[in-house]
Amino acid sequence: MNKKVREPFFITRTINLILGIIILVLMVLVLLNIGNREIFKMLIFTLAAVENFIGATISFSEQKRVRGNVYAIVCALFLIIALILAVRYFVFV
Secondary structure, X not given: OOOOOOOOOXXXXXXXXXXXXXXXXXXXXXXXXXXXXXXXXXXXXHXXXXXXXXXXXXXXXXXXXXXXXXXXXXXXHHHHHHHHHHHHHHOOO
């Protein structure tokens, strides 16, 4: 019996973990008022959308449709919020 069972989505889950850590660091920077808060908020929502997209892709690949659809809906919401923040920051300065 093979004891080294390999997880097929190890690299993508690791990327998702790194994105989560980056989001947490950005949240700390926003809370401590370090740097430009508007850009950090926009990055938080954008990275959260990417993270949920990765989660939806993994869930659909594992045949978990309900979880994948929830991830996809949350991804769309985060992406819409990120776009609204981007328009507010870059257009209505």
